Amino acid sequence: MSGAGQRCASCGSANIVQDELYAEQQQVCADCGSVESAVVLAQDPAGGSDVSYRRTTAVAKQLCANLIKGLERVKEIGRLLRVRSEIEELASKYFKQAYEHEDFIRVSLEKKEVLAGCCVLVSCRQLNWPITMGTISCLLSADQALVGAVHQQMVKSLDIQAPTTNITDIMEGHCQEYKLSPSQVREEFAEDSKALTKQAMALVELAADSWIVTGRRPLPIMMSAVYLAWQSLNPNKDRLKLSLDKFCNIAKVQKHNPASKRISELKEVLCKLGKEIPWIRERLTHDNIIQHVGDILQHRYALLRRALRAHEVSLQADSQITCGNPSAGEKPPSQSSDCVDQTPDASMEQQCSNEEREPQVGDGDETPVPEESDSHSQDQAPDWRKRVLFAPPCVNRPKRKRAERPELIVTGDEEISDSEIDSYIRTPQEAQIFALSQKMFASSDSGKS
Structure with a gap:
């Protein structure tokens, strides 16, 4: 050749x-x-x-064990948040890229676990899924400052354009949708947009501190905050008797049905905090709490600490009473007699200064859980929902278990009822049509032959 x-x-x-x-x-x-x-x-x-070794056909390259664990952690976080499949895939893609990047090769396992949560956070923001950095921090039980640092480093290293959301800007844009200027509504219904935004923003922050926003869509919460802020800025008779439906009609916005439930939940939190204000002597309900919203929002951090501390003390007193020592547990009065003759501002300032000197029990989203050493008290309150003042909605309203349908076992030897037999028998009209069709087929076959 x-x-x-x-x-x-x-x-x-x-x-x-x-x-x-x-x-x-x-x-x-x-x-x-x-x-x-x-x-x-x-x-x-x-x-x-x-x-090179990795290009040979003899041995296939295998993933690192920590990389496999990280990808599984990304899937777990995505399923806990119930995100869409495309978000989960994008988060896994970002985690692979970040894991092999030189900035994340020699980092601790804690930062790699935080990196998995940051990948989910960036993917959710890019695909317009409402997840905050605080939610990711709670899921990972990690410091929010560490999550923020890893998030910034990942965005910088991978050159990702992650949109940042500012709740203040969102509330300003949302409040401007409500047509409540003096030229659009009557004078008793008119409200300044800046004052409305500031009051509604404080209510949204209070809702976040009391777990109301957890797992909820933002629009109904913002609508409920705007409605309560609008009522509390000028609590006259015309505004108080106006329902949410009529308010939306006046403001020319579309109502979100879950907003009614969020209003009820916000009022419940306001009532719990309003009980700790010493100059309020009346019994607070959903009907009269609107008049005190301004004072509650002004001192909400101090009232949150007082409410959590009073709830813990009452639980300890109840546990001592159930153990057979009723004299040891005495609940402290929620209203101080020394502050009755003082002005509201002076009394609250004095209480806030006293609280700063006292040890803090709970602050922000942290809900204290009383220690229970005896088994008898645990039997009395097995559900920890009764031991906390504020809890996430999934705890307060757990989903009902779906009743499983019994499995159908069909063998083919079951008896057939008379009604089923009748349904199989042709009617006289059907029998006549069938006979005619048979004759037509027979004649056509004979003609072909």
Whole structure:
């Protein structure tokens, strides 16, 4: 077999043939016998050209064990948040890229776990899914400052355009949708947009501190906050008797049905905090709490600490009473008699200064859980929902378990009822149509033959 188009480098002859020497193939000049090309195994390293280990077909590259655990953690977080499948896939893609990046190769396992949550957070923000950094921090039981630092580093290293959301800007834009200017509504219904935004923003922050926003869509919560803020800024008779439906009609916005439930939940939290204000002597209900919203929002952090502390003390007193020592547990009065004759501002300032000197029991979203050493008290309150003042909605309103349907076992030997037999029998009209169709088929077959 000659090589077409080739000439010998020694004699210039075109008579080049392919010679097989055992397992080697080489081209030889038939005239002078010189070897033109050959595979020399001894001279090439590793039996041929240099090939990297991961490109060989003998061994497939396997993923790192920590990378596999991180991808599983990303899926767990996505399923806890019940995100869409495309968000989960995008988060897994970002985690693979960040895990192999030089900025995250030599970091601790804690930061790698936080990195998984940050990948989910970035994916949710890019695909417009309402998840906050505080939610990710709670799921990972990690410091929010650490989550923020890892998030910034990941966005910078991977050059990701992650949209940032500011609740203040969102509330300003949302409040501007309500047509409540003096030129659009009557004077008793008119309200300044800036004052409405500030009051509604404080209510949203209070809802976040009391777990109301957890797992909820933002629009109904913002609508309920705007409605309560609008009523509390000028609590006259015209505004107080106006329902949410009529308020939406006046403001020319579309009502969100869950907003009614969020209003009830916000009023419940306001009532719990309003009980800790010493100058309020009346019994607070959902009907009269609107008049005190301004004072509650002004001192909400101090009232949150007082309410959590009073709830813990009452639980300890109840546990001591159930153990047979009723004299040891005495609930402290929620209203101080020393502050009755003082002005509201002076009394609250004095109580806030006293609370700063006292040890803090709970602050923000942290809900204190009283320690119970005896088993008897645990039997009395097995559900921890009764031991906390504020809890997430999934705890206060757990989903009902779906009743499982009994499995149908069909063997084919079941008895057939008379009604089923009648349904199988043709009617006289159906029998006549069937007979006519048979005659037509028989005549057509005879004509063809």
